[in-house]
Amino acid sequence: xxxxxxxxRIRLDLAYDGTDFAGWAVQPGLRxxxxxxxxxxxxxxxxxxxxxxxxxxxxxxxxxxxxxxHVDLPMRAWEALAGRSHxxxxxxMRTRLSGVLPPDIVVLGVKVAPSGFDARFSARxxxxxxxxxxxxxSRDPLTRRYVFxxxxxxDVTLLRxxxxxxxxxxxxxxxxxxxxxxxxxxxxxxFSWERVESGVDEGLVTATFRADAFCHSMVRSLVxxxxxxxxxxxxxxxxxxxxxATSRRSGIIVAPPHGLTLEEVAYPPxxxxxxxxxxxxxxxxxx
Amino acid sequence: xxxxxxxxRIRLDLAYDGTDFAGWAVQPGLRxxxxxxxxxxxxxxxxxxxxxxxxxxxxxxxxxxxxxxHVDLPMRAWEALAGRSHxxxxxxMRTRLSGVLPPDIVVLGVKVAPSGFDARFSARxxxxxxxxxxxxxSRDPLTRRYVFxxxxxxDVTLLRxxxxxxxxxxxxxxxxxxxxxxxxxxxxxxFSWERVESGVDEGLVTATFRADAFCHSMVRSLVxxxxxxxxxxxxxxxxxxxxxATSRRSGIIVAPPHGLTLEEVAYPPxxxxxxxxxxxxxxxxxx
Numbered sequence: 414x415x416x417x418x419x420x421x422r423i424r425l426d427l428a429y430d431g432t433d434f435a436g437w438a439v440q441p442g443l444r445x446x447x448x449x450x451x452x453x454x455x456x457x458x459x460x461x462x463x464x465x466x467x468x469x470x471x472x473x474x475x476x477x478x479x480x481x482x483h484v485d486l487p488m489r490a491w492e493a494l495a496g497r498s499h500x501x502x503x504x505x506m507r508t509r510l511s512g513v514l515p516p517d518i519v520v521l522g523v524k525v526a527p528s529g530f531d532a533r534f535s536a537r538x539x540x541x542x543x544x545x546x547x548x549x550x551s552r553d554p555l556t557r558r559y560v561f562x563x564x565x566x567x568d569v570t571l572l573r574x575x576x577x578x579x580x581x582x583x584x585x586x587x588x589x590x591x592x593x594x595x596x597x598x599x600x601x602x603x604f605s606w607e608r609v610e611s612g613v614d615e616g617l618v619t620a621t622f623r624a625d626a627f628c629h630s631m632v633r634s635l636v637x638x639x640x641x642x643x644x645x646x647x648x649x650x651x652x653x654x655x656x657x658a659t660s661r662r663s664g665i666i667v668a669p670p671h672g673l674t675l676e677e678v679a680y681p682p683x684x685x686x687x688x689x690x691x692x693x694x695x696x697x698x699x700x
Numbered sequence: 701x702x703x704x705x706x707x708x709r710i711r712l713d714l715a716y717d718g719t720d721f722a723g724w725a726v727q728p729g730l731r732x733x734x735x736x737x738x739x740x741x742x743x744x745x746x747x748x749x750x751x752x753x754x755x756x757x758x759x760x761x762x763x764x765x766x767x768x769x770h771v772d773l774p775m776r777a778w779e780a781l782a783g784r785s786h787x788x789x790x791x792x793m794r795t796r797l798s799g800v801l802p803p804d805i806v807v808l809g810v811k812v813a814p815s816g817f818d819a820r821f822s823a824r825x826x827x828x829x830x831x832x833x834x835x836x837x838s839r840d841p842l843t844r845r846y847v848f849x850x851x852x853x854x855d856v857t858l859l860r861x862x863x864x865x866x867x868x869x870x871x872x873x874x875x876x877x878x879x880x881x882x883x884x885x886x887x888x889x890x891f892s893w894e895r896v897e898s899g900v901d902e903g904l905v906t907a908t909f910r911a912d913a914f915c916h917s918m919v920r921s922l923v924x925x926x927x928x929x930x931x932x933x934x935x936x937x938x939x940x941x942x943x944x945a946t947s948r949r950s951g952i953i954v955a956p957p958h959g960l961t962l963e964e965v966a967y968p969p970x971x972x973x974x975x976x977x978x979x980x981x982x983x984x985x986x987x
Contacts, residue, residue, distance in 0.1 A: 430841040476842055507836070519839045549794070552806045554717040555763055555961070559842050613900050674842070 426522035427480040436473040453513045468536045468678040474670030479677040483532040529687030538679040543620040551616035561672030565644035572606040572643035587658040589628035636668035713809035714767040723760040740800045755823045755965040761957030766964040770819040816974030825966040830907040838903035848959030852931040859893040859930035874945040876915035923955035
């Protein structure tokens with residue numbers, strides 16, 4: 414850390430309410446999470462044009478409680494942050510960045526990243542939760558921004574049966590919005606449904622997803638397809654046919670974004686990061 | 701129920717996100733909960749001017765998960781609601797009222813009220829919860845509309861010590877905003893603090909209040925006063941002095957409204973209602 418011309422990579426742990434953002438990724442003229450944070454960082458560090466790399470590029474309206482991003486900064490600018498205070502740059506950046514960001518973005522943590530860390534390519538697993546209220550008495554106006562109010566009753570046993578066949582290593586093309594000519598093969602480690610009896614989601618029906626990575630709109634397409642079975646409008650045979658199609662078809666309704674929250678991104682232990690970084694650098698299609 | 705000129709009293713169970721309302725009570729030109737529901741009811745029932753009576757007149761920004769109101773309707777209009785459908789008027793009103801209300805108000809229930817029921821004067825107890833996040837890592841942008849982000853760390857043992865002396869039958873004048881020449885004597889049954897380890901409020905510090913009734917801004921003044929002790933800025937001796945003042949003084953900071961939610965209103969069993977209605981009709985100062 415003696416070369417002042419060197420860079421330093423900072424890991425940011427973030428939470429946001431996606432309701433009033435046009436998604437993560439910067440888009441000209443629109444309020445985005447990335448754009449808002451990059452603007453905030455540039456106010457903190459004059460002369461630096463910070464560019465964030467993120468673990469999960471959430472769509473418009475999708476939330477995050479455990480988003481992870483990284484930004485590369487000149488060491489000189491980073492060390493100057495603390496100024497004449499006796500605090501470390503991490504604390505100063507978290508405090509000052511929180512001060513300039515709007516209340517729908519929270520900076521949960523700021524840390525110098527371990528060697529080889531890349532918020533996107535080092536990520537081993539992403540966990541998303543989709544929240545549904547299927548009973549009028551469980552509709553809470555205070556949580557409506559992140560809970561999908563479903564107009565029909567759901568049978569959790571049916572939801573589980575429907576999702577059981579959709580996990581593992583497979584081609585998720587029928588559940589992916591084609592964005593580029595990229596692979597749609599993913600390993601879906603978990604796709605589970607629960608009618609929650611206690612805890613923070615009491616009274617709701619939730620779907621939990623864990624995978625190495627997700628293609629565009631994959632979680633919401635899977636939710637939409639399985640909900641149609643869970644309320645009785647479709648049967649399992651329909652879903653089995655849809656699931657082996659070679660591309661997305663119109664029969665699958667994509668569930669609305671506001672029920673979806675990126676809860677956690679998992680990374681390997683620090684000592685495995687550098688090795689992993691080299692081996693996965695080529696897989697540019699993962700998201 | 702054979703006299704079609706008679707009236708019928710309807711009990712409404714309600715929840716709302718108070719963020720975008722100027723409080724419960726109708727005010728000309730402002731968006732209020734009462735005004736919005738009354739407008740919705742009059743759209744359902746032509747020629748009726750519904751007037752709601754409520755258990756807790758919440759201030760601007762205060763939320764409710766268990767608010768109760770009643771409305772008196774002509775029996776003729778009530779019975780006409782179901783029309784030629786085979787559904788009961790309760791179900792029809794809940795469905796249709798939900799259809800015309802904005803998503804920040806939820807109709808949890810519609811029922812013909814038992815004899816002698818008055819949403820305001822029959823209420824035996826109101827329960828409010830005030831929610832605080834005192835740690836940066838527990839700040840969740842998705843719950844920020846109903847959680848007060850406190851800038852200092854709180855000592856729950858101190859909070860409990862401070863609130864212990866404030867319960868029971870006493871004059872809450874030092875914690876009441878004088879609105880009229882009304883009594884400020886109340887019975888505060890519960891004023892308890894908890895650092896919540898599990899459940900829907902996991903990670904938060906909460907204050908629970910139960911009383912026969914509350915004077916204006918009483919809960920938020922009590923929260924403000926006790927928080928000042930709980931973060932070390934004030935000591936118990938200060939609070940003891942404030943608590944016996946004859947009126948509100950400037951030293952007590954009223955906590956912001958968005959942390960406060962009316963969770964529940966308790967009523968006596970149906971067979972006690974008529975008797976109770978007669979005995980409490982005179983106490984017009986309760987709120």
